[in-house]
Amino acid sequence: GAGVSQTPSNKVTEKGKYVELRCDPISGHTALYWYRQSLGQGPEFLIYFQGTGAADDSGLPNDRFFAVRPEGSVSTLKIQRTERGDSAVYLCASSFRHSTDTQYFGPGTRLTVL
């Protein structure tokens, strides 16, 4: 595709529910990243995939957060038992191969937990 796409663009859910956020990276990019951005802040790293494997998940805040990338392309960020504090914009980025390559960002998914 032309760029990184994310769906949905907006997600409103109730506290305690489960949500899935999807990222479709640029075709051919092996590296994929998830970030979370709160209002007025810079993005906060969550997890980095190289191919199908999570090379670094140290940014995931707790075990309610999980991400997969089963075929090395599309990735899904999964949040269980959502809390109001999970409300943020979730950003996905991809880069060609190496972590030092430029990261290209999707438009983000705005998650609101009521």
Next chain:
Amino acid sequence: SQQGEEDPQALSIQEGENATMNCSYKTSINNLQWYRQNSGRGLVHLILIRSNEREKHSGRLRVTLDTSKKSSSLLITASRAADTASYFCATDGIGGGSNYQLIWGAGTKLIIKP
């Protein structure tokens, strides 16, 4: 954790003037990147400067890097209304435990007045 700190937090200038934003960081880096984020939209990569570079140009953008002071500046010359956005610096670091996590500042909000 946030490594970069942009300064100023907000900047308002007249169209046609130059805008300078600064970024300071804490640990050793491989490279430093500047991104722009328009309201409600994704992050757009502007320029990447490697740790062994001191200055880089791209169109109306000029970035400098001083690794001894752990700081960088972004200069936008002849500003336009379309430059109104938030600007972030991001580093991927040697000292942060991994060299693929982009670590971000809180951004400078730039407003260009017509």
